[in-house]
Amino acid sequence: MTGADRRHVLVIATQCRSMSTLAALEPAARELADALRNPSIGGCDPGLPGGESVLHGELTVPDIEAAVRTSISRAADKGATLVLALLGHGFTPGDDPTLYLMARDSKSGDRSSGVDVGRLVGEAADHTGVKGVFAIVDACDAAGAIPPASTLTIGSSSGKTRLALLMAAAVNQPAYDMAMSRRLARLMDAGLARSDPHLCLTEITLELREHITQQSITHFFYDGSDSCVPLWLSRNRHAKANMSPLGPHGTVELNTALAPLNLGGLVGPGWTLVDLYRLHQEIAQAEPGTARTRAASLVERLILAHRTAAFLRSFMPAALTGPRLRQAVAALNMAVSDDQPVGDLQTEIDAAEYVARNAPISRGACGKALTRFVVELADDAGRNLDEPELRHWATEINTLVALNDAVHDRRKRRVERQLRLIVSLHYALADDWPEQIGAWLLHDQAVYEHENFDCSGSDRPGTETALANAVDWAEDHADALGLPLRRIEVAMPTGLLLQWRPEESPYERRLGVDYDVLPRWSRWLERLPDTRRAIRSARRRLTEIASITEGCRLDWIPAGQAVEQHRLDEEFRNGVYRRGVGLLASPDRNEKLFELLLRFAPIVVWPQSASAGPEHQKRVEDSWNELPLGFLHAYRARWRDQSCDPVADLRAVWDDEEWLAFCDALLPPRGYKTRST
Structure with a gap:
């Protein structure tokens, strides 16, 4: 922080033995100090050399005056602005409008026992080297804190002083329960939509007056400097340029939720985070009950969502894309919303609100879900998960532990993705069971080891035994590397894709219980003249599918149309179908049809038996960003009799860039010719 930008804060909160104890004093002081110390809000350094920014309790007059003068000298030495808050009981003696802050042993009306606030504030403003003073006085008779005019206009600085003074009450008027300080802390945290990038004295006063009516919020401002930079209290975290209205859902x-409280229809277009903070206060005044609890909870969730969205816009604006947002939401494996599919999420507001609205209702669950969402986004975008901005944001919304857990889990999954086992049955003849299978262990997308495994028989049991041996072989290498093996991809010829489910192969338990098993089409591993061209085409189709933001990503083909294979072939070649393909009826053993589909579509979905209905189509679209692993999750749930998810009725071959890159790398170099004999 440069000298021109440097800011210091000192909050003094003192109790007085001769007066009633102020229960709200210490919490209010800490809330103010926390907001002012927050780098994204107040941006202040501690006002005292020992790193202290708050002094509270039964403080003596010498304690208070010494601390304030130390903070003044420290601010002057650094060329800093000083934010000084004085909270406690106060009095103005008789007809003298001078405010005295009551220390531990003060007596009301006794000038010698109190702290002359105006004199101290004037000293701070007139001290050479101090760039300005923003003083906050929360006490009865607070308006008596205005320093003598001569101190500001003449003084040692020859009038080149700057002072913004915010006071909780008029002279001869009480101030209640630290109401101004507590409201001010919330205001700094929320910001003002109609304000400039900084919150300054005038707009703060007007905003406080809207909410505090039992006492007269007063302010005083003097600026004799030649600076064109405003004297501000805090950064406006939600200035209008960085705010977004509530999403439609x-x-x-x-x-x-507001209807039972007679507030239904209140929320309309253009409502933002600041309005949500105001609404939360209105809800707090409603009749206690279930309706109020539900409405308050929803508002709190939406506040967290919009704070998260604002953070994302500042932390990683260029990385916010529709596919990345949807993928991050899908990674949370949340319950499907009836009114808003994940595929419909287009903006950071849509995504953050979706997460907040669908998070579990248990305490802290919304913040945890939003934190996991942010970690998924940040890691996918290549951001450092240890960046201070990320940790500061999590601290602000009280999810630092959730952030640490999410980062740990994400890194664990990243390690799990380092190893992949690819097993291929492409040695089979005529789409039958093979005599031998090939296995490749990939480490960070590069082939680490390759081995072939003989099948004890050219049948399903023989192939499944060879598959289990390949997994054992890969696990031995994984142990040597100290890495977990989680993902297994099994490439099969067309005929076996239609009849075999490798995830159900025995490996103590079903293979798919402990491993993420994905079926592949082994055609891409065959060294045919057009294979590289076909892989290139598949990559283009995947890019086109990924770019779809509205409408279906699959072309669903009815049974009658599927039997017209010659016409279907022509339509594929003419570019009629440029998305993935879904079959509404089971292909049974129609290998020619299936090979046609796999040749032209990188994603093919079909019902294992019977047919796919509207519920299957809708479920695929709604859970698109969870697929293809979402199919396996549904299978696992069905194995445990825990789910009736329609996705479990479907099978899929789902190419991705990693798989196609592996296939392409195994092909011989361009121009290579196999010698004939």
């Missing part, structure tokens, strides 16, 4: 759900 959040708006509808919120109005529904």
Whole structure:
């Protein structure tokens, strides 16, 4: 921080033995100090040399005056602005409008026992080297804190002083329960949508007056400097340029929740985070009950969502893309929302609200879900998960432990992805069971080891035994590397794709219980003249499918149309179908049809038996970003009799860039010719 930008803060909160104890004093002081110390809000360094920014309790007059003068000298030495907050009981003696802050042993009306606030504030403003003073006085008779005019206009600085003074009450008026300080801390945290990038004295005063009516919030401002930079209290975290209105689904759900409180229809277009903070206060005044609890909980969730979205816009704006947002939400494996599929999420507001609205209702679950969402996004975008901004944001929303857990889990999954076992049955003749299978262990996408395994018989049991041997071989290498093996891809010829489910192969338990087993089409591993061209085409199709933001990503082909294979072939060649393909009826053993589909479509989905209905089509679209592993998750749940997810009725061959890159790398170099004999 440069000298011009440097800011210091000192909050003094003192109790007085001759007066009633102020229960809200210490919490209010800490809330103010926390907001002012927050780098994204107040941006202040501690005002005292020992790193202290708050002094509270039964403080003596010498304690208070010494601390304030030390903070003044420290700010002057650094060329800093000083934010000084004085909280406690106060009095103005008789007809003298001078405010005295009551220390531990002060007596009301006794000038000698109190702290002359105006004199101290004036000293700070007129001290050479101090760039300005923003003083906050929360006490009865607070308006008596205005320093003598001569101190500001003449003084040792020859009038080149800067002072913004915010006071909780008029002279001869009480101030209640630290209301101004507590509201001010919330205001700094929320910001003002209609304000400039900084919160300054005038707009703060007006905002506080809207919410505090039992006392007169007063302010005083003097600026005799030649600076064109405003004297501000805090950064406006949610200036209008960085705010987004509520999403449509959040708006509808919120109005529904507000209806029982006679607040339905209140939320409309243009509502932002600041409005949510105001609404939360209105809800708190409603009749206690289930309706109020539900509405308050939803508002709190939406507040967290919008704070998260604002953080994402500042932390990684260039990395916010529709596919990445949807993928991050899908990675949370949340319950499917009836009114908003994941595939419909287009903006960071859509995504953050979706996570917040669908998180479990248990305490802290919303913050944890949003934190996991942010970690998924950040890691996918290549951001350092140890960046201070990320940790500061998590601390702000009280999810630092959740952040640490999410980062640990993400890194663990990253390690799990380092190894992949690819097993291929492409040695089989005429789409039958093979006599031998090939196995490749990949480490960070590069082939680490390769081995072939003989089948004890050219049948399913023989192939499954060879597959188990290949897994044992890969696990031995994984142990030597100290890495877990999680992902297994099994490439099969067309005929076996239609009849065999490798995830159900025996390996103590079913192979798919402990491993993520994905079926592949082994045609891409065959060294045919057009294989590289076909792989290139598949990559283009995947890019086109990924770019779809509206509408279906699959072309669903009915049974009648599927039997017209010659026409279907022509339509594929003419570019009629440029998305993935779904079959509405089971292909049974129709290998010619299936090979045609696999040749032209990198994603093919079909019902294992019977047919696929509208519920299957909708479920595939809604859970698109969870697929293809979502199929395996559904199979596992069905094995345990825990799910009736329609996805479990479907099979899929789902190419991805990693698989196609592996296939391409195994092909001979361009121009290579096999010698004939």
